[in-house]
Amino acid sequence: MDLPDKDLQILRELSHNARITNKNLAEKVGLSQSGCLERVRRLEERGVLLGAYAAIAPEAVDVGVQALIAVRLKRHTRRAVATFRSYTLTLPEVSAVFHVTGDYDFYVHVAARDMNHLRDFGLDSLTTRAEVARIQTSLMFEAVSRPGWPVLRAPA
Numbered sequence: 001m002d003l004p005d006k007d008l009q010i011l012r013e014l015s016h017n018a019r020i021t022n023k024n025l026a027e028k029v030g031l032s033q034s035g036c037l038e039r040v041r042r043l044e045e046r047g048v049l050l051g052a053y054a055a056i057a058p059e060a061v062d063v064g065v066q067a068l069i070a071v072r073l074k075r076h077t078r079r080a081v082a083t084f085r086s087y088t089l090t091l092p093e094v095s096a097v098f099h100v101t102g103d104y105d106f107y108v109h110v111a112a113r114d115m116n117h118l119r120d121f122g123l124d125s126l127t128t129r130a131e132v133a134r135i136q137t138s139l140m141f142e143a144v145s146r147p148g149w150p151v152l153r154a155p156a
Helices: 005-016 022-029 033-045 078-088 115-126
Strands: 065-073 094-099 106-112 132-140
Touching: 005 022, 005 033, 022 033, 065 078, 065 115, 078 094, 078 106, 106 115, 115 132
Parallel strands: none
Antiparallel strands: 065 106, 065 132, 094 106
């Protein structure tokens, strides 16, 4: 998508502070309040602006361990991929699901209370699935996200 520079400026500002008021956003990007609000609405309607999310400290919600679980499906068909993806996104422990190439078909980012919870999640929620052939769990020492990613090109 080729976005106008003003739209990119809006996205950049929102990526740094999704709670900014429309008035302050309009001032920062040099638009009228109504013009800014209209651009934000269009970005939402076009599926460019997907939402705003809160960053939560894992330890504040009793998350003691995070992992990436690599999952190989028995058969890599459209139906198996769609079924597995849909299923994993219903699980409260799952933060993100990545459909990838290589030895595994998916990487699943999981947050658990402790090692027992993580073990039980893998055994009860993943290996019991008919479409799953194998899993491999990698513990995460640290998880750091970049606010505002993907990086937006600088305005011309």
